[in-house]
Amino acid sequence: MAEKLLKKGNEAIALAAIRYGADGYFGYPITPQSEVMETLMEEMPWETTGMVVLQAESETSSINMLYGGACCGKKVMTSSSSPGISLMCEGISYMAGAELPCLLVNVIRGGPGLGTIQPAQGDYFQAVKGGGHGDYKIIVLAPASVQEMYDFVGLGFELAFKYRIPAMILSDGAIGQMMEKVELRDPVRRLTDEEIAQKYGHWATVGKQAGRKGNIISSLSLAASEMEAINLRLQEKYRTIEKNEIRFEKLLCEDAEYMLVAFGSSSRICESTVEIARQKGIRLGLLRPVTLFPFPSPAIQEMLPQLKGIMSVELNSGQMVEDVRLAVNGAVPVEFYGRMGGSIFSPEEVFSAFAQKFNL
């Protein structure tokens, strides 16, 4: 039987990194995610799997260490919280431009600025619309439990390498800090240098192998025609991802007349809101986007014929609601309810807002 432990979300990320065969973790301390690196340092995976763990001098440096490690065809990751991710956005843009796979974890805290260490979802735009410069996308996964924090490390690496794109786990201080049961999956062993050279040697900087040109990893292309071609290729990749990789969960949507859309910790709270509504005889369902990019627009659109209204529930000023409205395109009313700056709503509070907005 698989081993089950009681762990914090942040600790689950660290344990998963080792067990999913990560080659390197590079990070910088910031609340509320410091347990990720602390757990890795305690576990000393360099003694067991050979995984490299390094505390960098800044988030700027961590993301550029990731860039170097990703260039090598290695499974590399970092974790941080909002202000740290802002610092990393330059590097994320470079990695998107150079088409490098990596795993990023953002355990969001309230902003803007130094903000607060309390949980929030204010970095939705930054993650989904691209916080750095240029036209790029990254895959964004939104875990709603400690188990998903663990599992999405594996899924994130898988998707990142499948499409050669950065993938991000967009979590928040609540899921990072809360303790839940987590089931450890069977360990995946790290690839050897020879296996990496064989698998990724056609693009990665593994040392110039005989019979091929030197591999050059760069996001630079001064000629407009070349840069446009690169952009078109990237956009094509994003469309493929939108076609293949949408993930979501539905709760009590079969007969729903109204639907909440919420991700991550908000969706956990909304599960209880749905219960409250059902007890009152209101047919309310919940759609939880698991992938924020690609956004599950088709799943929302499928629901439209039966719906009278949708409410997006977020721990921010209303960010994902814009994507919900784009998907709905005016077919039914789309309302929003949110709290900001580290404040969290209760299920009852969400229900009251929902009932008020739809005059129920």
Place this chain on the structure above:
Amino acid sequence: MDSNDIIKPENLVYSKSKVLTDTVMHYCPGCSHGVVHKLLAEVIGDMDIQDKTIGISPVGCAVFAYKYIDIDWQQAAHGRAPALATATKRLYPDKYVFAYQGDGDLASIGTAEIIHACNRGENIVVIFINNAIYGMTGGQMAPTTLLGMKTATTPYGRKSELNGYPLKITELIAQLEGTCYVTRQSVQNPGSVRKAKKAIRKAFENSAQKKGTSFVEIVASCNSNWKMPPVKANKWMEENMFPFYPLGDIKDR
């Protein structure tokens, strides 16, 4: 007997390194980058480590170093080459990893990365081209620009009260426990080229022996942005740069 009688394989005493590509360099005539690239290629060839060497190119004139030296390359964001080199070397401890950076890249925007990579004693080689000016962007003041020196952003000359002092980052790097070899060289004449090549070779050998970070500064000329013909630029460098940035080993252990 004419020259065609002499040009025979058995008479060959020198040839272009096989590690250099045939791509025509974009550097200005008189620029030091080309010479340093050649030396790097020769060292990699002499040590027979072409398949084990990974280079990190900077932002600046040397951004295109990857076009000229035939190895695997990573092109870094401005100033971040030591971070890329750190991860690459830690993930591939048996490969040779070098970062190639200019003065704006290394001593201004990338100060944190170079200090901490050197302080951790990463087993990498750093090649630092110091021509006291931003080349690629058109001759602006660099951290290493000498006092009084005219640049695009110090049109009346660098003044300490307005722009601070030129940064002797190499002396600073030498203070760090993680560095094993810190040297300042130049490439303006055959003698200095030979010395610089020896220094680069030593730096690569150190990294194989895991002795810590080896840091090779090359005091270089940028005749285009200094607005001088190449010969005059070299003379100006000898007369003005060398007194402030004296050549030789600063640390060797």
